[in-house]
Amino acid sequence: MSESNISELLPQLKAHMAKAEEAMRHDFAAVRTGKASPALVEGILVDYYGAPTRLRDLANISAPEARLLTIQPYDISAVHAIEKAIIASNLGIMPNSDGKILRLPIPELSEERRIALVKQVKQRAEEGKVAIRNLRRDANDSAKKAQKGGELTEDELKKLLDDIQKLTDRSIEDIDKSVASKEKELMSI
Template sequence: MSEEILNEAEKKMRQAVQHAKDEVAKIRTGRANPGLIADLPVEYYGTKTPLQQLAGVSVPEPRVLLVNPFDQSALKEIEKAITNADLGLNPNNDGKVIRVVFPELTEERRKQYVRLVRERAEEGRVAVRNVRRQAKSELGTLVNEGDLPEDEHQRLEKRLQGLTDKYVGEIDQVAQNKEQELLEV
């Protein structure tokens, strides 16, 4: 029972780290990144559909994304979704494909993005700590019910803290890498 609690906690911590990585990856740098627009909701025949299901996105140049719709009738809606996404991007539609040129980031914009990275990383750390708190509570319940000896409880709590430190460290590393990428001119 106690091992199951730790295994479940580790699984949830991994998910929290992955979510933090995904959120940080969506923050744009001066480079073109298909992940930035892949999940954008596009109005397609009355349904919100992720862009990646409607078009292929490639990076022909370091600061250019090329969006090639599978269905040409979705071109206008895709362009509208990119414009309305508040990413600071201006798509150019030539009738067949959409080119999205990434402008150079200003120093002020870079600092805003660094703050955003730090916020996303803190959200990830909080999620990991919440998982730890929940698992710790479950282990405490087992001790109170007499199903878990105190020495075993101490050992499991140390392992739980080790897992927490490991996953918080991963989030910190992702944030640090993204900050370096943002501040590189």
Template sequence: MISDVIADAKERMGKAIEALRHDLMTIRTGRASPALVEHIMVDYYGVPTPLQQLATISVPEAQQILIRPYTRGDIPAIEKAIAKSDLGLTPTNDGQVIRLVIPPLNEERRRELTKVVNKRGEEARVAIRNIRRDANKDLAELEKESLISEDERKRAEEKIQEMTDQHIKRVDEIVKEKDAEIMTV
């Protein structure tokens, strides 16, 4: 029972970290990456469809993303979706492919992006603490139902706290890496 609670908490904390990594991949750093546009939803015949299902996305140069739609008729819809997204990039097309040129980031924009990264990091920390709270609540219920002793509950809570500290430390490392990546000119 205790091991189930701890295993569940560990799995959920791991998922919170993976969600943070995935989220931070979409923040542009001045270098082109397919992850910047993969999440964009294109209105494909009235159905929101991820861009990666409608086109191949490649990075031929460090500052450029190349989007090659599977059918030419999708180009206007993809351009519209990119223009409406929060990327702030203007798509250009030559009738075959769509090119996105990633401009170098200025100092002010870099600082704004580090604030966004830190905010997302704090959201991940809060999520991990909420998982800890839920696990501790589950342990308290097990103790209340006399399924475990008070000592067992306290030992399990200490394990969960250690896990929480490790995961929060990992979040801090990920945020620090992303900040360094953004501030690199």
């Protein structure tokens, strides 16, 4: 590892941690809260002429009302395949089709379902934290190798490891805030 790689270690680590947090938040958007959000269905894979295709690539998804999603396929012949994929997705939402547009009424969540969704969110958050910790471990290893290679002094290594830990703590704190916000959103009626 060269001097320039060491100087890029923290910015790269910060970028990777931000990507891990963003992926987790995107997954949170797909968790149903009783409000219509296109993110609920956009990642569903539809068998479109034998190829698994994301719903967002096959149709226009919108939320014209707070408790309704509409899905208008670009190819009307895909309506049945989309309907089948939504039913198979275990969202707990039955689509209504008029042959051209699918409507998904979003029902109220039961208390039991809300608690299950909170557990799902916390599980995903824990996966995000593990990803952040793995990034920290890799950055620490790179810093220690650079120190052994003579590119860093002992003091520089200590400061770099402290900075890596601060970035890790900040990312985990951000994840905890996101979880608390999503939990509050899920548990509010």
